[in-house]
Amino acid sequence: MNKRGDKLISVYWFAILFIVAGGIVYMVSAFYGKPYDVRGAEADILTSKIAKCISEAGYLKDGVLEEDFKNNFIESCAINFQAEDVYDWRERGQYYVEVDILEFNTKNKLSELSEGNQGLKLDCGLEGEGFPVCVERSLYSIDENGNQYQINILSIVRKTEKNVQ
């Protein structure tokens, strides 16, 4: 009777082991099978880069409000939005940046700069992993004459196929 009981316990023991192992295998596979989602970090870095390009040490850079800078804003900031040639990424841009420079007190818009795939903006605010990551930041800046500015930066990174399963 005792021996039969022991065998029965062994069977249950192995059954539990298999269930635990199955759980571990499933969780590990799910964790390592998912790609690392770095779009949040990428959008943050993009925002910082744009901010540095427009304002340095709290001062608005010379020529930022001029038309010439507006037309070549991405080149002036040494940014290249060309993604790798997969999933039609080159045809459908994977980035979008929008910068609004406002007068600080009146909130009058002095300049509006944008570059990239504007269609991505429509997906901002939607919940779910399959949508682009949007990062919005505001900063304060002044010029040499003491004029105050508010700079709003919106950075969007898509690259969904390589960051979300």
Added chain:
Amino acid sequence: MRSLGENKLKNKRGNILTENIIFIILNLVFLSILIVFLVSKMSAAAVLEEMHAKQIALMISAAEPGMTIHLDMENAINIAKKEGINSGDVVTIKENVVTVKLREKGGYSYSFFNDVDVSVYPDTTNPEDITDYVIKINNYKNE
């Protein structure tokens, strides 16, 4: 001279000991397989390729001309060596796309948005034991 009862008791003790040993060995085998599975998943070439490609792309995106970055890639380089990939071919940069390749039929690419000219090469301070990669940000492309 032993009695019949004493012999039965001894046989039973022997059986219990053998069963327990088999039981323990099976458990150990089972756990070992599980640990091997976990380690293989954690250090899988595909996982390391993706991790390093994205890591390098983000580092370059955030870097500025004049910076030199030393990146510890010992695990990845060891795997590449086992797979017959030259240490110098593990990380390559073409235009603005980083590719990390640790297997003959593999590789992972990720793009960076910083428009800079980048040099990437293994750190050969100790040629016998290459563990690091050097990423040098030279200058902006449109300068």
